[in-house]
Amino acid sequence: KAVAAATSASSSDDSGKGAKKGSIKKAFDIVRGDQKLMLVGAVQSLFEAAMYVFILQWPPAIAGAVSAYFGEGAMTPFGTIFSCFMTCSLLGSLTFGKLLKRKNSMTESTATGMLAAAAASMGAGAYLTSGATTSLAGIMGALCLYEACVGMYFPAIGTLRSKYVPDDQKSVILSLFGIPLNTLVVLAYLFVKELGMSGALGVSSAALAIATGCMAKLHSIAKKETADA
Numbered sequence: 001k002a003v004a005a006a007t008s009a010s011s012s013d014d015s016g017k018g019a020k021k022g023s024i025k026k027a028f029d030i031v032r033g034d035q036k037l038m039l040v041g042a043v044q045s046l047f048e049a050a051m052y053v054f055i056l057q058w059p060p061a062i063a064g065a066v067s068a069y070f071g072e073g074a075m076t077p078f079g080t081i082f083s084c085f086m087t088c089s090l091l092g093s094l095t096f097g098k099l100l101k102r103k104n105s106m107t108e109s110t111a112t113g114m115l116a117a118a119a120a121s122m123g124a125g126a127y128l129t130s131g132a133t134t135s136l137a138g139i140m141g142a143l144c145l146y147e148a149c150v151g152m153y154f155p156a157i158g159t160l161r162s163k164y165v166p167d168d169q170k171s172v173i174l175s176l177f178g179i180p181l182n183t184l185v186v187l188a189y190l191f192v193k194e195l196g197m198s199g200a201l202g203v204s205s206a207a208l209a210i211a212t213g214c215m216a217k218l219h220s221i222a223k224k225e226t227a228d229a
Contacts (some may be wrong), residue, residue: 092151
């Protein structure tokens with residue numbers, strides 16, 4: 001009986017592994033065969049990779065601007081600044097909801113504008129921390145605008161995933177989206193010393209610009225499908 005039970009358990013494990021492999025392959029084939037799904041995955045990976053780099057870089061960026069404005073040794077009120085970021089994020093979420101209530105509004109078009117604003121704000125942050133000029137108000141303004149875009153991003157990507165990602169494969173497909181995301185983040189962290197603060201923010205801005213192009217393409221496809229319907 002013990003041998004039979006062990007054999008049965010082994011067969012069950014093999015069956016589970018086979019089903020898991022089959023599920024991953026099926027999810028990969030679904031993503032590969034659906035351009036819209038690939039574009040959603042690209043946007044998610046690029047935006048969230050830029051966001052994680054931002055999380056690493058904003059404290060030294062703000063601290064440097066505070067020291068330049070108030071003098072060396074000035075204390076940086078990180079808690080207050082973080083509260084400002086969270087407020088901007090909340091305002092961004094509320095703004096996204098208001099924008100979607102407009103007549104003939106599409107999530108794809110709203111998300112395209114949001115991503116363009118995010119790329120511009122991150123690019124401004126990269127420029128202002130490059131050493132060419134230091135402006136506390138400018139850096140705070142750029143980063144607060146980016147945080148507002150983060151607030152808009154989460155309801156936007158949630159809406160797009162519910163629209164384009166099949167429910168029966170959602171968990172596996174979202175796991176696949178995490179592979180390029182984590183790869184980009186690890187690469188950015190490995191080369192962060194070589195890139196420097198402004199370089200890392202510049203790479204994030206470039207990633208957001210590519211994400212904007214992907215979303216613009218998705219908007220074009222969705223608009224054409226709506227017109228043909």
